[in-house]
Amino acid sequence: MTNPVTPPHYIVRKISRIRELRGINQDTLAIKLGTSQQTVSRMEQSETIDDEKLVEIAKILGVTTEAIKNFSEEAAINNYNTFNDHSGDNFLGSNCSFTINPLEKLIEVVDENKKLYERLLQSEQDKIAYLEQMLKNK
Template sequence: METAARRRPIHLGDHVRRMRTALGVKQSALASELGTTQQNISRIEQEEEVDEVTLERIGKALGVSAEAIKNFDEEAAFNIVSNTFTSQDSSTINAINIQPTFNPVDKVVELYERLLQVEREKVELLERMLKEQK
């Protein structure tokens, strides 16, 4: 007997939560990156619909595209992990066991701070050049 595969509506808040947890980012870290509260992130993750602007901002903070969040597929993720663990190649298994020692959001903040410093230096240089011209 054949059963028709029922397609559930996309629950974008759930996709946000699963993507965030897959990347190892806590709600509080994501909230900090977005300039909001942990409670607001929790609320977003409970909503079925998430507006495009919010989804883009969350994706940017997590280092993924909004499309990646929209198309998050647990079955595909399970198949990738399942196929990887059935591999007999020990290097693949060892690579999986490596735990990152950094938080992706912290890396984004670090890069942003470096960018700000470069911009400040550029402004100082331009100001000096203007003073020398006068």
């Protein structure tokens, strides 16, 4: 059993914020952790997390454990602004350990919409087949 880590500024709140910024909900994190959404919710409300769980969560979120430990809203905003500042070499000189890939998020949303559309289309095709069958029986 590992010793719980009690980092400053409640590391689990940092995990929660990074999860939100990455567009990952508690259900998705729970599935990837092999646990329930309620367990993730309780974890995010606690004050400690063990080292093994932190490593596992960092991997799922696509960041390092150090990025989680050192995460701050101000740093995230500054890194975002730096990435969007094309006036100088700040982007190339940035030492950011936490990035958000909007393209990945867009692809994920498009895939979800495509699956939804396919289910709706199949439902409509099933309705049409059923109605055609009803007409034949009359």
